[in-house]
Every structure is written in C-alpha cells, then in structure tokens.
Amino acid sequence: MKNRENYRKERIDRCIKARSDDIYALSSYKEMWYLIFPRVVPIIGIAILAYFLPLYWKKVVITTCIFAMLAVSWDFLSSCGLLSLGQALFFGIGSYTAGCLNHYFHFPIYLTIPIATICGGFISTILLLPVIRLRGIYFAMVTLILPLMLARGIEATHVFGGNEGITGLSPFPNVWVELTFIIAGMWAALFALRRFISSDYGLIFVSIRDNDRATMASGINIYAFKAQALFIGSSICAFCGAFMTHLYMFTGIPVFTMEFSILPIAASAIGGIGTLAGPLLGAFILVPLSEILREFGSLRVVFYGLVLVVCVVALPEGIFHYLSRKYNEMERWVRLE
Amino acid sequence: MFVYGLINSAVLALMALGFNLTFGISGIANFAYGAIYVVAGFITWAFINHLNLPYAVSAILTIIIIGIFGALVYKFIIKRIRGLVISEVIATFGISIILLELLRFIGLIGFKYSLPVFIDGSVEILGVYVDIQRLFIIGLGILVIISLYVFTHHTKTGLAFRGIAQEEHTSLSLGINPDRIASLSMGMGSALGAFAAIVILPLGTITVDSGYDVLINALSVCIVGGLGSTFGVIIASFIIGYTQTITAMYLAPHWTMIVSLFAILVILVIKPSGLLGHQKELEERV
Numbered sequence: 257m258k259n260r261e262n263y264r265k266e267r268i269d270r271c272i273k274a275r276s277d278d279i280y281a282l283s284s285y286k287e288m289w290y291l292i293f294p295r296v297v298p299i300i301g302i303a304i305l306a307y308f309l310p311l312y313w314k315k316v317v318i319t320t321c322i323f324a325m326l327a328v329s330w331d332f333l334s335s336c337g338l339l340s341l342g343q344a345l346f347f348g349i350g351s352y353t354a355g356c357l358n359h360y361f362h363f364p365i366y367l368t369i370p371i372a373t374i375c376g377g378f379i380s381t382i383l384l385l386p387v388i389r390l391r392g393i394y395f396a397m398v399t400l401i402l403p404l405m406l407a408r409g410i411e412a413t414h415v416f417g418g419n420e421g422i423t424g425l426s427p428f429p430n431v432w433v434e435l436t437f438i439i440a441g442m443w444a445a446l447f448a449l450r451r452f453i454s455s456d457y458g459l460i461f462v463s464i465r466d467n468d469r470a471t472m473a474s475g476i477n478i479y480a481f482k483a484q485a486l487f488i489g490s491s492i493c494a495f496c497g498a499f500m501t502h503l504y505m506f507t508g509i510p511v512f513t514m515e516f517s518i519l520p521i522a523a524s525a526i527g528g529i530g531t532l533a534g535p536l537l538g539a540f541i542l543v544p545l546s547e548i549l550r551e552f553g554s555l556r557v558v559f560y561g562l563v564l565v566v567c568v569v570a571l572p573e574g575i576f577h578y579l580s581r582k583y584n585e586m587e588r589w590v591r592l593e
Numbered sequence: 594m595f596v597y598g599l600i601n602s603a604v605l606a607l608m609a610l611g612f613n614l615t616f617g618i619s620g621i622a623n624f625a626y627g628a629i630y631v632v633a634g635f636i637t638w639a640f641i642n643h644l645n646l647p648y649a650v651s652a653i654l655t656i657i658i659i660g661i662f663g664a665l666v667y668k669f670i671i672k673r674i675r676g677l678v679i680s681e682v683i684a685t686f687g688i689s690i691i692l693l694e695l696l697r698f699i700g701l702i703g704f705k706y707s708l709p710v711f712i713d714g715s716v717e718i719l720g721v722y723v724d725i726q727r728l729f730i731i732g733l734g735i736l737v738i739i740s741l742y743v744f745t746h747h748t749k750t751g752l753a754f755r756g757i758a759q760e761e762h763t764s765l766s767l768g769i770n771p772d773r774i775a776s777l778s779m780g781m782g783s784a785l786g787a788f789a790a791i792v793i794l795p796l797g798t799i800t801v802d803s804g805y806d807v808l809i810n811a812l813s814v815c816i817v818g819g820l821g822s823t824f825g826v827i828i829a830s831f832i833i834g835y836t837q838t839i840t841a842m843y844l845a846p847h848w849t850m851i852v853s854l855f856a857i858l859v860i861l862v863i864k865p866s867g868l869l870g871h872q873k874e875l876e877e878r879v
Binding site: 390392396398401402404525552555560564572 | 622678686809854
C-alpha cells in the first residue's frame with residue numbers, strides 16, 4: 257500500500273443495498289438475487305455437503321451443527337447482556353432430562369426431545385433466576401461454576417447413573433433422519449432468532465445489553481426480559497443436549513465438560529459477536545478443522561486457545577462482520593480536507 | 594484437625610493472593626492464573642533437574658521469569674482489549690488453555706515431576722506430626738501478606754496501585770500511568786502465583802489438571818472474601834480452608850470441591866462483592 261497519510265477510508269452502502277432495503281427489492285431479479293444469495297447459498301451448500309459426504313464426515317456435520325446451535329444461542333444470550341461461560345450447563349441439563357425420561361419412564365424419542373427442550377430451558381432458567389441481577393463478569397463466573405458443581409455433585413451422590421452415566425438409550429432410526437433433523441433445527445434457530453432480535457420486542461433485549469439502567473428507567477422490567485432471554489437461549493442448548501443424548505445413546509458427566517462451553521465462545525469470537533450468523537460460520541470453520549487436527553491429540557485444544565487469543569486481539573470484529581461489510585459496502589480513499 | 598485446617602487456609606490464601614492482586618488493582622480477571630501456577634512449577638523443576646541450578650536460585654529465577662511473562666501478557670494482549678470484559682475473559686482463558694494443554698501435550702505426567710521440600714522432617718504440634726514444609730507455608734503466607742500491606746500502603750508504587758484501583762481517570766491526572774501500573778500489577782500477581790507454586794508444590798506432584806483446581810480455589814477465595822480486598826482473602830481462606838478440612842474428615846474428600854463451589858455460589862447470590870469487598874455496587878448488579 258502506498259502512502260495514504262492524507263487520505264481516509266470512506267465506506268458507503270452499495271447502490272444495490274440501498275435499493276434492496278426498500279420495496280424496490282421486488283422490482284427486479286437482480287435485487288432479489290442480491291438479497292437471497294447470502295441466505296440460500298449456505299443452506300443449499302450445507303445440505304448438499306451433508307447428504308453426499310461419506311458417513312464419517314456426515315457425523316462431523318452433525319457435530320458441527322450441534323456446536324453451531326450452541327454458538328448461536330451463546331451469541332443470543334450475549335446480545336441480551338448475559339455473558340455465559342457455561343453453555344455446558346444448559347446442554348447437560350437438556351441431555352440429562354432426555355436421558356432420564358427415556359431410561360426411567362421409557363418415553364419414545366419424539367416425546368423426550370421436545371419435553372427436554374422445554375423442561376431443560378425451564379430448569380436452567382429457574383437455576384439461574386436468583387443470579388439474574390448480576391452483571392457481566394459476575395454472571396459469567398456463576399455460569400462457569402454451576403456445570404462444574406453439577407458434575408461433581410453427580411460424581412459424589414451417584415444419582416442418574418453416577419460416574420458411568422446412563423447408557424442404552426433409544427437411537428434415531430438412521431443417519432438421514434439425524435442429519436435432516438439437526439440441520440433443520442439449526443437453520444430454524446438461526447433465522448428465528450435473527451428475526452426475533454430485529455423485531456420491536458427483540459429491541460428491548462438489545463437495549464438491556466447496551467444500557468440496562470436506561471432500560472429500567474424507561475419503565476421496562478428487565479428481569480422479566482432477562483429471564484425470557486435465558487429461557488430461549490437455554491432451550492436451544494437443551495435441544496442440542498437432548499439430540500446428542502439420543503445420537504450417542506448415552507448421557508453422563510462428559511456432557512458438562514468445558515468443551516461445550518468453550519467451543520461456542522471460540523466460534524463466536526471468530527465469526528463475529530452480535531450477528532448470530534457469525535457464530536454459525538465460526539462453528540463451521542472450527543469444528544471441521546479440529547476434526548482434521550484430531551490426530552494431534554491435545555494439541556488440538558492448544559490450537560483452540562491460540563485461535564481465541566489471536567482472534568480476540570487481532571480480528572476483534574470477526575469474519576462475518578468483515579464479509580458483510582465487503583458485500584454491502586464499497587470502500588474508497590478520500591483525500592483529507 | 595485444627596493444625597491441618599490452618600495449613601489448608603494458608604495454602605488457599607497463598608493461591609488466592611496473586612489473583613486477588615491483579616483483579617483488585619487493574620480489574621482484570623486473570624483466568625490464566627492456574628496455568629501460570631503450574632508452569633512455574635515446571636520451570637523450577639526444569640531449572641533444578643536439567644540445568645542443575647541450586648534450588649534457591651532456580652526458585653528466584655522462576656519468580657522473576659513468570660513476573661516478566663505476566664507483564665508481557667498485559668503489554669501485548671490485555672492492553673489492546675482493556676475494559677472489554679468478554680474479550681479479557683476469553684483472552685486470558687485462551688492463554689490458560691494454551692499453556693496447560695501444551696504442557697499436557699509435551700507429556701509432563703508422572704511422579705518424577707515434583708519439587709524438593711525446603712527442609713525435610715516433621716515436628717509435633719498439639720499432638721499432630723506436621724512437615725516442616727507445611728510450617729513454611731504458614732510462615733511465608735504471613736510474610737507475604739505483611740509485605741504486601743507495607744508495599745501498598747507505604748511505597749510510592751504501591752500507592753499508585755491503590756490509586757488506579759480506586760479511580761483510574763483521576764490517577765491519570767495525577768501523573769500515574771495506568772497501563773504501566775496495570776502491567777506491573779499483572780506481573781506481580783503472576784509472580785505471586787509462581788511463589789505460591791514453589792512453596793505449595795513440594796507437598797505433592799506437579800500435574801496439569803491442578804491448574805484448573807488452583808484457578809477454582811483462587812476464584813472461590815477471592816469471591817467469598819471480596820474481589821480486591823486483601824483482608825477479605827485472609828478471612829475467606831480461613832472459612833473455606835476449615836470447611837474443606839471438616840468436610841474431608843466427616844464426609845468424603847471429593848465433597849471438598851463442591852463446598853468451595855457452593856460457597857462461591859451463595860456469596861455471588863447474596864453479596865457479589867464478597868464479605869469485605871469495596872467494589873462499586875452498581876457495577877456488579879442492577
């Protein structure tokens with residue numbers, strides 16, 4: 257780059273962006289395509305990839321989708337001002353709920369997953385209700401501690417199978433059902449949350465993150481809204497937990513491991529916090545990459561850590577923000593006046 | 594039981610002081626603290642066994658190296674994201690993962706990785722035989738607390754430390770460079786962690802997993818006592834230390850971690866700033 261001392265970079269929305277924001281979007285195929293392209297291509301791309309890959313990589317896609325959903329839910333919680341370091345808590349509660357329902361009450365799979373989704377979200381919300389007043393790092397510490405404590409509690413009291421966990425749960429009929437189910441769930445969660453957060457109702461959640469006291473001053477009961485956000489976010493995680501339980505036909509202490517808390521955060525940090533689609537992108541980069549790196553053993557985790565630190569320090573906005581800027585805006589150098 | 598409770602409390606206090614110093618001064622929750630503790634143990638071990646340095650020299654060298662490392666981490670990583678709580682936590686946690694899992698990858702597992710005790714032998718106190726090393730822990734714990742108190746109340750740098758802890762912008766206008774002081778506090782916090790490692794680790798072997806346990810213990814003591822309050826740390830380490838010892842005696846050893854986690858939870862729910870915390874009430878909850 258040549259000397260740009262007397263210049264500044266100017267960014268303007270592309271003409272087509274300005275047009276397609278409006279009713280004119282419907283007037284030409286070009287604008288319609290401009291809007292549809294970034295949404296349809298990933299959907300079709302992932303579907304094609306998932307259905308035509310060999311079996312091993314199909315499983316990888318399933319895991320990726322689970323982590324992507326966890327990441328999306330993390331991002332949703334963080335855009336409501338609830339910084340969570342323990343997605344494993346929600347995940348584990350969902351997983352144990354589904355596992356227990358299936359094992360002790362012999363509920364079929366199409367009942368356990370919906371029940372675990374709702375109940376898991378409910379239990380998590382009740383658990384965290386006493387600390388909903390906490391902010392930032394203090395809330396984060398509680399969510400970091402709770403899954404550790406639950407895991408140690410199960411270890412010590414030997415409830416729900418203790419150390420061995422519950423095995424022999426009912427599986428899905430076949431891999432195609434698994435794939436379709438989780439991919440559909442992932443896209444549903446993403447688009448529903450994106451729409452939700454940009455609605456007038458969702459605006460309140462964002463305003464709680466931006467300035468909670470000002471939101472209170474506007475006469476809004478922020479605790480009720482935080483509880484709702486918690487319920488939505490944890491339900492999604494609980495769904496993932498229930499799905500994973502039936503996928504591996506197993507639930508146990510491993511569902512509370514750090515990986516389920518860290519990977520979503522890593523994915524969000526890479527993809528771009530606050531966009532919901534960014535964390536999904538991040539998960540689709542991180543999980544397959546870590547699968548490739550599997551032969552390196554625990555060096556894989558080192559790699560996560562490295563990616564986290566580098567991304568947080570060097571690329572704070574994330575990949576998705578960068579891509580969307582390139583797609584929607586044009587840049588040019590302007591001479592300083 | 595009385596003696597072992599006392600020792601356990603001193604161990605906890607030593608572990609927590611470094612974390613507490615960094616958080617109390619600069620507001621950075623150093624999640625890499627447990628990793629630093631373990632790394633310090635391994636560095637000392639390497640100095641003694643590979644370079645054949647005498648124990649005292651290698652211990653001092655380790656403390657200095659870790660201190661510099663902490664300051665460098667602040668200068669190159671934390672400084673750029675200072676004030677963004679999410680990013681700070683992610684970055685320090687990332688560093689912690691890198692250090693610990695790298696050590697695990699290199700394969701430092703086994704009984705040969707342990708530090709020698711200062712003086713071998715044991716004495717009888719109140720009818721219990723106690724290793725001299727454990728007495729050292731108590732003595733050095735008291736020494737560190739006293740010297741920290743003198744440092745923060747009677748030296749210029751120490752006063753600057755307390756200055757930026759209270760009001761960063763005002764201290765800036767009084768000619769204190771917050772970045773320099775914060776990096777110093779991070780360095781000193783890490784050095785204290787290394788010191789704790791060198792004093793405590795001779796009691797057992799150095800394991801990678803103990804890094805996470807140390808972090809949880811330090812966190813629980815700091816939260817219960819009040820983040821940023823040295824006196825609170827002492828009281829909290831006594832409370833948690835004795836509770837852990839009593840639980841280990843009358844229930845079972847694997848309940849001890851649950852006790853400290855439960856202590857954190859209760860304190861966070863009732864009074865997030867801890868028993869003696871002076872943090873600003875509005876910053877922690879609404």
